[in-house]
Amino acid sequence: MLDEDHSAKLRNRVRRVAGQVDAIERMIADNAYCVDVLMQISAALGALRRIGESVLETHLRTCVTEALASEDLAERERKLEELMEVFRRYGKS
Numbered sequence: 001m002l003d004e005d006h007s008a009k010l011r012n013r014v015r016r017v018a019g020q021v022d023a024i025e026r027m028i029a030d031n032a033y034c035v036d037v038l039m040q041i042s043a044a045l046g047a048l049r050r051i052g053e054s055v056l057e058t059h060l061r062t063c064v065t066e067a068l069a070s071e072d073l074a075e076r077e078r079k080l081e082e083l084m085e086v087f088r089r090y091g092k093s
Contacts, residue, residue, distance in 0.1 A: 020044040
């Protein structure tokens with residue numbers, strides 16, 4: 001789970017991405033140069049990817065680590081399956 005400080009930092013990063021997306025919308029409305037729009041889209045996607053990586057790292061260091069240290073075999077298996085699904089989905093982005 002995210003601690004309060006990390007959560008606050010991630011929320012700030014998400015707000016910045018939201019601002020980037022708003023700027024992309026304005027650029028499209030203003031008929032901005034396509035390459036400039038694409039560069040802004042790339043920047044927003046990169047920022048989202050970094051946020052996702054941070055959340056994934058936190059999940060691995062907390063929830064997954066706790067489950068793997070658990071004596072509950074079913075819980076460990078559930079957490080590993082969940083993690084595999086995350087990698088399947090997240091690896092495509």
